[in-house]
Amino acid sequence: MTTLPPLRAEDVEAVSAPHLHVKDHLDILWWLVWLPLLTREELARVTRRNDSTLWNQLTKLTKLGLIESISFNEAGWVGRHHYYLTDLGLYVLASLDEHPISVYKLAVGYPITRIDLLERLARPRVHLALSELVTRLISEHPPSYRVSSYQQPFKEKYSDRAGKNHTLSFDAAFLLQTPKGSQHAFYVRVDQPEHMLSQPEVKTFVQKLLAVRQAKHLTREIMPHFLLLSSHERFAFWAEQVNRETLSQGIALLDVSQPEPAREHMDLSCAIADIADLSKGTNAPIWTPFHALIEQDGAVESHAQAPISSFLDRVASPRLTERFSQYFSFQRALTTDPRTRQKDTLTRYVNIDLQKEAAPFATIATPGLGKPHVPAGEPVTQMADALSDAFYGDPEDRLAMSAMLTLALSDQQKEIIAHLARHPYLERADLTSLLHPGHNDERLLLRQIMPLIHLKLIKTSIWINGKPGRERERYRLCEPALRWQACRHGLSPAYYLELSYLDQQKRKHADPPPFEEKQRQQPISPLSREVTWVQRSVRGLWGENAKQMFHTSGIYRCVRSILDASYRSQAYHIIYWKSARESSRWYHDPFEPDKTGDVRPDAELLYTTANEQRAHSLLIEYDRDTTNSHQLYRKFRCYVEYQHDTRSTLPTTLVITQSEAAREKIWDAFASAKAFDVSIIVALEEHIIQDGLLPILVQLDQAHTSQRQRNR
Structure with missing residues (x-):
């Protein structure tokens, strides 16, 4: 944390001088008390000022040190400056307002302190949406x-x-x-x-x-x-x-x-x-x-x-x-004490220069292919270790580091981390297809991903059983990146992390404690450093017995081909690619109502077609022809039981398999399970790799029409 110089009463008096006309702009300062980190456009809405006039006024207040601004990039949002009050601005506001204002009460009653700013920046997309909402509601x-x-x-x-x-x-x-x-x-x-x-x-x-x-x-x-x-x-x-x-x-x-x-x-x-x-x-x-x-x-x-x-x-x-009640007024900050001019050091409540705090991380995170430029005395490993330690610290430490990453990383770097949180062990071609539709220049990806590797947010892993070439090189998130995602979404780290297989086995086979102690036994804290944490849903994807990786690699390959075909043909558009975890659906077991069952497809795609802008869902099941008939039968029975329990119709399921013989086996299991109310399409992987969804668009359209008629 950067130490700011002492703030003295004479500093406040100097900026409050009448010839500076700060009193003409007190409404801007008040709005930044009520709604910190607004953009110029949002301030123009609530103050009802002309945009260019407001720009000049904000520039003046910034030069006087009463406000500061920060900027950051988020996918889908235009990067803009966001303004907040400094400690000097708070004291000047209190001294110039016509009412007796207590700076202490301002800090207690309104979201202006360091922790308030960090909370908003730790979850930037929430703040951006809410600022847009509330300023439009007001104006x-x-x-x-x-x-x-x-x-x-x-x-x-x-x-x-x-x-x-x-x-x-x-x-x-x-x-x-x-x-x-x-x-x-x-x-x-x-x-x-x-x-x-x-x-x-x-x-x-x-x-x-x-x-x-x-x-x-x-x-x-x-x-x-x-x-x-x-x-x-x-x-x-x-x-x-x-x-x-x-x-x-x-x-x-x-x-x-x-x-x-x-x-x-x-x-x-x-x-x-x-x-x-x-x-x-x-x-x-x-x-x-x-x-x-x-x-x-x-x-x-x-x-x-x-x-x-x-x-x-x-x-x-x-x-x-x-x-x-949290009114847009000064009532909570009123004081009955007479105003006094203190000559000693004033208490700081904001006590942070956000852009300066984030600068060391921003320097390392700047997209580039080579080794990042590092400030003297701050090696990359030291910065990466500080980043990791912060997410094991107290809540304020975690918020502060999350806010710093919000300011330091580019929108594409954040997208890369979000994709890998959803789909671990993507290869370079997968990420390029997701981030740069229709472009095959992998240097665009490498410029963004190399700084993340230096910061130890992403790690490169080599899949030794993969085909020679780029398919072997896979990317996964390191623990700090997963903890940042949890903080960014307001969740416990346990949402993205779980105990390693070895630690789970140790706990499972440990000597059981006495009954009384077992009753009081608490689960391991997600902030514990006594165990090893790994990303959820990656078991079986890596290591000596990583047989599941062949299956996962096949899914990624098919989805990438579906995406690439959509870019080439423009016949359909993939809006969203859900992971297996997001795609799963639970239902009550028909024979044991106290138990639940799961429909667990390998992926789910949301897409639109050139002829219809309504979004449709498509479940994906990938079959390497290693599943026997009984397993296929149980899978389809789960689909039937889900529809019966929820009284709803599942989206069409695309089953991707390897050969005509495998296709026949799937249809036989489908008939045995009496899953005739379940909509499925079976396609060969070679056709999906070549043309994506193009060969089955007509079947999908017929399935959607039939589904709508059934729901009526």
């Missing part, structure tokens, strides 16, 4: 409507029927006030597209959301509306999970097309919007209620979308309003 509201309160993040505390206390975290919460003065409460969650979203994670969140609803009922309070910001390729997945959980508990979702009297029993209001659609305006019809989304099988129909004003049918109670 684009209809006459006499206003956002009266906003908190980021927000923790909802509730008690269950047994009296146990729980907490559910949301990315934000806000109050919207109508012309009549009534307040309406909203929860907000941001679903990051790069995050490897699994069914158990969504199930847990939805169950907790329903538990909050039940707690509100017990206290006779209104349940706030829930807004989900996601990407359109995930809509169907969310619709399926919300539908399953609400159906199992008999909960009616809000249908905004119904008149208000008919909505009384619809006590759960959930809506979803594409993050990209925020640019249309938050009061535009961009929100799709989950009731309509489920009816449309996860597809978005424009007639079912609604503006946010459609959800203002429930007035929040004064108690709920008070809990949501």
Whole structure:
């Protein structure tokens, strides 16, 4: 951590001089108290200033040292400067404001401190989406409507029927006030597209959301509306999970097309919007209620979308309003003490120069093919070790390092890490196809990946059983990169890491403790350094008995061919490639209801065609012709049991196999399992490698048509 020089009262007095006219720009400083790390465009919205005029004012405030700016790059977002108040800016604001302001109360009551800034930068895509949302809500509201309160993040505390206390975290919460003065409460969650979203994670969140609803009922309070910001390729997945959980508990979702009297029993209001659609305006019809989304099988129909004003049918109670309160005012910072000019050193609350802190990592992470330029006295190994140690430190250390990587890495470097978190041991050609569609120049990839190797975020591994050449060279994430992904997505490191096989065996065969001690035995902390941590889902992919790697390599090869064929032909477009973990689906075992079964395809692709922009899902099963008939039979029975239990239809499954004989074996097992309601297509790998999905597009279109008719 860089040590900043002492801040003295005379420094504040010098910048507060009348001839500098800082008092004319206090509203900018106040907005950066309420909403730190806004861009110039977002500040222009809330201050209602001309963009070029605001640019000059921000430049002036920066030169005076009252504000600082940082910039970073995220895929899908335009890189811009984000502004925040310095300690000097806080004291100048307090000294020039017409009200008696306490800097200490500013630091306690508003998100301006070092830890507040680090929290936002540790999860940058959440912050970017929420800043876009709240500034548009503030600036684009209809006459006499206003956002009266906003908190980021927000923790909802509730008690269950047994009296146990729980907490559910949301990315934000806000109050919207109508012309009549009534307040309406909203929860907000941001679903990051790069995050490897699994069914158990969504199930847990939805169950907790329903538990909050039940707690509100017990206290006779209104349940706030829930807004989900996601990407359109995930809509169907969310619709399926919300539908399953609400159906199992008999909960009616809000249908905004119904008149208000008919909505009384619809006590759960959930809506979803594409993050990209925020640019249309938050009061535009961009929100799709989950009731309509489920009816449309996860597809978005424009007639079912609604503006946010459609959800203002429930007035929040004064108690709920008070809990949501974080007003855009100075009330929390008022002091009754007379102002005094202190001559001694002033306390720093921001106490960080973000760009300067990130500079050493940014220097090493700068894309290039050669060895990175390293500042004197800071060898790469020392920086890499500091990076690793930080993710084993306390929460502030982890947030700080996550924020530094946000500032230091390029958007493509972040994409590489996200791809390898989802698909370990990709080869160079796989990553090139994902990052640079239609280009085969691997130097574009190497420029980005070499600095990550120097920082020990990525490691190169050689698959000795692979074909000679580039196929043997594989990339995987090192432990610090996986811990960073967990921090970036607000999750425990255990989401991406598990104990190594040897450590699991040691625990399994260790002498069992006495019964009393066993009752008190705690699981190993994900921050423990006494064990070895490895990436989840890589067992069997590496080492002496890495037979699974042949299977995984075949899947990667087929998906790469499908991607390349889409770039060449433009007949279809792959939106998203899900891993086996993301693609899995659970169901209740028909013979033992207390147990669950799994449908576990090898991958899932979301795609659109040139003739239809509606996204479709395609499950992938890769068969090396090593699976016997009984195993194939059990696989197809799982598909049948899933559809029977969930009363839903699985997407079409593409089974990729090696020969005509293997194809016949698959169809025989399919018939034996009586899986006639399951939609499958069997194709040879050589055809997929050559033409991707082109040979089966007609079959896929027929399958989707049949599926829609069946669902009706």
